[in-house]
Amino acid sequence: MSDSPFEPDDSATDNNAGMRKGLTSYGDRGFSLFLRKAFIKGAGYTDAALERPVVGIANTGSAYNPCHGNTPQLIEAVKRGVMLAGGLAMDFPTISVHESFAAPTSMYLRNLMSMDTEEMVRAQPMDAVVLIGGCDKTVPAQLMGAASAGLPAIQLITGSMLTGSHRGERVGACTDCRRYWGKYRAGEIDAEETADVNNQLVASVGTCSVMGTASTMACIAEALGMTMPGGAAPPAVTADRIRIAEQTGAQAVRIARDRLSIDKVLTPAAFENAMRVLLAIGGSTNGIVHLAAIAGRMGLDVDLHALDRMGRETPVLLDLKPSGQHYMEDFHAAGGMATLLRELKPLLHLDALTVTGRTLGEEIERAGPGFKQDVVRPAARPIYPQGGIAVLWGNLAPGGAIIKQSAADAQLMEHEGRAVVFENAEDLVARIDSDALDVTAEDVLVLRNIGPKGAPGMPEAGYIPIPRKLARAGVKDIVRISDGRMSGTAFGTIVLHVTPESAIGGPLAHVRSGDRIRLSVAHREIALLVSDDELARRARETGVPEPTAERGYRKLFLQTVTQADKGVDFDFLRAPNTVGKVPR
Ligand code: FES
Ligand code: MG
Secondary structure, eight states, X not given: OOOOTTSOOTTSTTTTSGGGTTOOOTTOXXXXXXXXXXXXXXXXXXXXXXXXXXEEEEEOOOTTOGGGTTHHHHHHXXXXXXXXXXXXXXXXXXXXXXXTSSSSXXXXXXHHHHHHHHHHHHHSOOSEEEEEEOSTTHHHHHHHHHHHHOSOEEEEEOOBOOOEEETTEEEOTTHHHHHHXXXXXXXXXXXXXXXXXXXXXXXXXXXXXXXXXXXXXXXXXXXXXXXXXXXXXXXTTSHHHHHXXXXXXXXXXXXXXXXXXXXXXXXXXXXXXXXXXXXXXXXXXXXXXXXXXXXXXXXXXXXXXXXXXXXXXXXXXXXXXXXXXXXXXXXXXXXXXXXXXXXXXGGSOTTOBOTTSSBHHHHHHHTOOXXXXXXBOOTTSOSBSSOSEEEEEETTEEEEEEEEGGGSOGGGSEEEEEEEEEOSHHHHHHHTTOTTXXXXXXXXXXXXXXXXXXXXXXXXXXXXXXXXXXXXXXXXXXXXXXXXXXXXXXXXXXXXXXXXXXXGTOGGGGOOTTOEEEEETTTTEEEEOSOHHHHHHHHHHSOOOOXXXXXXXXXXXXXXXXXXXXXXXXXXXXXXXXXXXXXX
């Protein structure tokens, strides 16, 4: 055994840890370590620094991503926490994806970000990783990537933006973005007021301030046990958020030392807790797709039937827009996730392990008793008696579809109407505002070819606007159906994720304008009132050519992307073996 600092010491337990991790030796590991240390010393490190556990920090700061605009401050605080706990912090860049700056849709890039995260976590020497994410697709991408990489990992949420004030009214992205744009379309406000409110909707850096996908995934990450307790709710610009970052850094060193790998946290019990929370917060429908993708990385399939059963016994307790009235900063002031989890306790698996090394139940106890607040309702007085999301089946969606019932018009949840079909997003743009469009408030708008392969990337185009002539007449909601997704910040009677999608020949491809469609949320049904024979005849008549691409990422995407029920992940990224179902 050599005393050389460059000789990997075979007797040491940390022989494959810290800077020694993943040495590409080609027969001479000593030389490999010698080279690695020479290069890192070029940045001014001492040997003493390099002997510590290494915590990687996935830096997703980007000028294109204002939802991650506090990343520099977060990294500084994480590094402080890592150093206080005796580790060495190394931040590294990965892809960053923002909802408004990623064409054709951010969802198209989520899997790419997950691959980047997975491979960089695996490739570079680190004993644990802190994942800094916030905007809709980043947290799921990071959890997917980290789940596959298998290292100890901890999620740090960037935090929500502050709310703004427009002419005396409190506003925040992006439920209010839609509301004000709707007013503008209906001619209720002029261009000047529209420009004014545009300055107020996003009042600071940070993620959307309502229970959209970003807030949903923040709550889900905490429910999964992947963040520090209280890690979901603090707004981006608060001292609380920075303190969470410092604690996250310190905890990352402990999970590195304890080898608390991510598979010990992302268990079936953790996913069930996350599903309960998704239902109880009136969370974004996108949360289901992302949970299915993360679970798939652990070899777990999401069972939509069981999720729906779970939904029937899980009330919506969180009073946040779009289902309720408050914003994320109010949730934080009301105690954040601890307040919600305390209320949900009878429905949770309290023995699920979290990144703190303690169970979820222990963390709920440590958070102490609650206090008087009006953002999280008691279970006896819910916002909505059932979970926010219901799963629908029928001949139009043999693989299932979903509706966010807590954000829909109660009067339209049992409805039969005439289909008005739009072939794709372009057709919708061309005709939706035409005065010649044959449409009434009783009709059912159908938009196809916006599924995983159809668009591609399953864009949030499922929030079909109210046709202009109906909007002007004061119509606020209409039944809408598509194979796409919608923003978690949207409101309406909108059936989404119709599976299988139309681009691969699902029944949605064969709906014709004038057909009758029945929606019954009570019976969990979405039915096309056309006979099986007629549907089969239409399928024979109109072949559906599957979308293809010549080269590049788009080709990979179209060849391997799965349907909504499998999380729209690439088939080769899922765990090779299915080991179970969630909920069980
Ligand atoms: Fe980033 Fe809404 S756009 S969270
Ligand atoms: Mg969104």
